Structure formats: C-alpha cells, structure tokens
Amino acid sequence: MxxxxxxxxxxxxxxxxxxxxxxxxxxxxxxxxxxxxxxxxxxxxxxxxxxxxxxxxxxxxxxxxxxxxxxxxxxxxxxxILPADINNVEAVSDLAWFASFFHPLITRYCKPDLLGVTTDVGAVKDVAASQLKSAYQTAEKRLKASPYWYGYDWSATDAYLFWTVNRLKRAGFDFSEFEYVIQHYQQMLASPxxxxxxxxxxxx
Ligand SMILES: N[C@@H](CCC(=O)N[C@@H](CS)C(=O)NCC(=O)O)C(=O)O
Incomplete structure (x- = not known):
C-alpha cells in the first residue's frame, strides 16, 4: 500500500x-x-x-x-509512466529539467515573497516570467513535432508540463504565444x- x-x-x-x-x-x-x-x-x-x-x-x-x-x-x-523504449538517462535528464529549472521558476513567479525578498518582488516575478517563456519555447518546439513529450502517448513528463500550465494559468501567466503547449494542456485535461x-x- x-x-x-x-x-x-x-x-x-x-x-x-x-x-x-x-x-x-x-x-x-x-x-x-x-x-x-x-x-x-x-x-x-x-x-x-x-x-x-x-x-x-x-x-x-x-x-x-x-x-x-x-x-x-x-x-x-x-x-x-515512461515510454518502454526510453532510456533512463534521457528520462532522468528530462525530469531533472522540470524539477530543477521549471519548478523553481514557478515558485518565483507565483510566490516571489517565499524567497525572502523584501524589496523588489515585482522584479523577481518579471525575471521568472522571462525564463519561463524560454522554458515554454523549448516545450513548444517539442510539441510541434509530436502531440506528447515522447511521441503519441502521454507519460510522466507530460504530467509535469501539465501541472506547470495548470499552476501558472491560475496565476495569470500569459500563454498566448504557446499554441502547442495549450493544445497539449487541453488534451491532457480531457484524459479520464x-x-x-x-x-x-x-x-x-
Ligand atoms: N524538489 C521537490 C520540490 C517540492 C516542492 O517545492 N513542493 C512545494 C509545493 S509545489 C512545497 O512543498 N512547498 C512548501 C514550502 O516550500 O514551504 C520535488 O520535485 O518534489
């Protein structure tokens, strides 16, 4: 259990x-x-x-x-959970990218005050937004080539990406330039x- x-x-x-x-x-x-x-x-x-x-x-x-x-x-x-044909090195590399690059930016964007910054909280949020855009550009290129991270079935990296979008949408992040990322989010949302x-x- x-x-x-x-x-x-x-x-x-x-x-x-x-x-x-x-x-x-x-x-x-x-x-x-x-x-x-x-x-x-x-x-x-x-x-x-x-x-x-x-x-x-x-x-x-x-x-x-x-x-x-x-x-x-x-x-x-x-x-x-991960595609059968993916090797562990690639999977760890991708999961580590989500955990070590993407996730901390979400914290900075959604809760800049958690970092203990007392002066320019807005500047922290702006820098996070610009780095988040570069992360979503990476995802956008990937999803333009195939509907899910590793091809035609969704797996753990897709769930990670889904959570980032779900979290940032609630925080008002502007996804207007990320057509494929939003399409991916909608497809994931429709999954039972x-x-x-x-x-x-x-x-x-
Ligand atoms: N590196 C951890 C990060 C976990 C994490 O930061 N969780 C957040 C929620 S999204 C949390 O528990 N925050 C509470 C806090 O930092 O006070 C992971 O990948 O699981």
Missing part, C-alpha cells in the same frame, strides 16, 4: 496523476500547505525537507518528484485519468 502526502494545486498533483495512471493501490494524505501542515513536527518526521510530495512505501519514504516517478516506473513497468486525479486532489 502506498500513501502520497499531497496538497491541492501543489506539484504533488504530478504524482497523483501518475499513481492514477498506474492504477496503483494508494491513499492520499492531506498536507495543507496554506495551513502550514508541512511545518509541523509530525510532518517533518515524515519528510524533514518540509515539502510535498512524499510517497510512503513499504520500504521507506520517497521524496522528490522525479524519484517518485522513477519508483512508479520501476514498480508499474506496463503502466506507461487526469480528470480522476484532479477530482481526488480536490477532495483533499
């Missing part, structure tokens, strides 16, 4: 989507970031980093989204797996 510690709207959404895709037997544990649940001693005992997601497994706690996704790929090899995942997340 797996338990995912998650907060509505946070990057834990990516892991929920892929747990649903794997048809895994799992439960969600709500860690409400807005209420500060992630800073409590109880949660820090689970994940000392004080972040979601954290996946509780029979063999220990897994933190960091790419690690959770690679765990799911290893345990559900036929679920399409994603619909199920979002409903479960909403109930947290």
């Amino acid at each position: 797996l338990t995912l510690c998650a907060s509505s709207g946070a990057c834990s959404q990516i892991s929920i989507i892929m747990l649903e895709k794997a048809q895994a037997n799992y439960a969600l544990r709500a860690v409400h970031l807005a209420k500060g649940d992630h800073k409590t001693a109880e949660y820090l005992a689970v994940n000392p980093k004080g972040k979601v997601p954290a996946l509780l497994t029979d063999t220990g706690v897994i933190t960091e989204t790419p690690a959770i996704l690679l765990f799911l790929h290893a345990h559900y090899p036929d679920a399409g 797996v994603i619909k199920r995942a979002l409903l479960k997340e909403k109930a947290l």
Whole structure:
C-alpha cells in the first residue's frame, strides 16, 4: 500500500496523476500547505525537507518528484509512466529539467515573497516570467513535432508540463504565444485519468 502526502494545486498533483495512471493501490494524505501542515513536527518526521510530495512505501519514504516517478516506473513497468523504449538517462535528464529549472521558476513567479525578498518582488516575478517563456519555447518546439513529450502517448513528463500550465494559468501567466503547449494542456485535461486525479486532489 502506498500513501502520497499531497496538497491541492501543489506539484504533488504530478504524482497523483501518475499513481492514477498506474492504477496503483494508494491513499492520499492531506498536507495543507496554506495551513502550514508541512511545518509541523509530525510532518517533518515524515519528510524533514518540509515539502510535498512524499510517497510512503513499504520500504521507506520517497521524496522528490522525479524519484517518485522513477519508483512508479520501476514498480508499474506496463503502466506507461515512461515510454518502454526510453532510456533512463534521457528520462532522468528530462525530469531533472522540470524539477530543477521549471519548478523553481514557478515558485518565483507565483510566490516571489517565499524567497525572502523584501524589496523588489515585482522584479523577481518579471525575471521568472522571462525564463519561463524560454522554458515554454523549448516545450513548444517539442510539441510541434509530436502531440506528447515522447511521441503519441502521454507519460510522466507530460504530467509535469501539465501541472506547470495548470499552476501558472491560475496565476495569470500569459500563454498566448504557446499554441502547442495549450493544445497539449487541453488534451491532457480531457484524459479520464487526469480528470480522476484532479477530482481526488480536490477532495483533499
Ligand atoms: N524538489 C521537490 C520540490 C517540492 C516542492 O517545492 N513542493 C512545494 C509545493 S509545489 C512545497 O512543498 N512547498 C512548501 C514550502 O516550500 O514551504 C520535488 O520535485 O518534489
């Protein structure tokens, strides 16, 4: 049995989507970031980093989204968590790009105050917006060539991209120049797996 510690709207959404895709037997544990649940001693005992997601497994706690996704790929090899023909080096390279470049920019854009910047919060947001545009240009080129990140089926990198768009749309980011990224988002949104995942997340 797996338990995912998650907060509505946070990057834990990516892991929920892929747990649903794997048809895994799992439960969600709500860690409400807005209420500060992630800073409590109880949660820090689970994940000392004080972040979601954290996946509780029979063999220990897994933190960091790419690690959770690679765990799911290893345990559900036929679920399409990553394409069967992709080599691990390429998958890790792509997941690391989302986790180390894309995600921090989203934090800077949506919550610049979290960085402890007290003076020019607007400037932090503007720089993040310009770097996010360069990240979406990379995604746009990729999605112009094929509907999903690795071709004709969606997998973990698509769920990652979907979450970035979902998060930034709520924050008012301008996607008008990213036709293929928005098309990808709409296609993902129409997937029954994603619909199920979002409903479960909403109930947290
Ligand atoms: N590197 C981590 C990042 C996790 C992360 O930053 N999660 C955010 C939610 S999207 C969080 O828990 N933020 C709480 C905080 O920083 O106070 C991953 O890829 O899973």
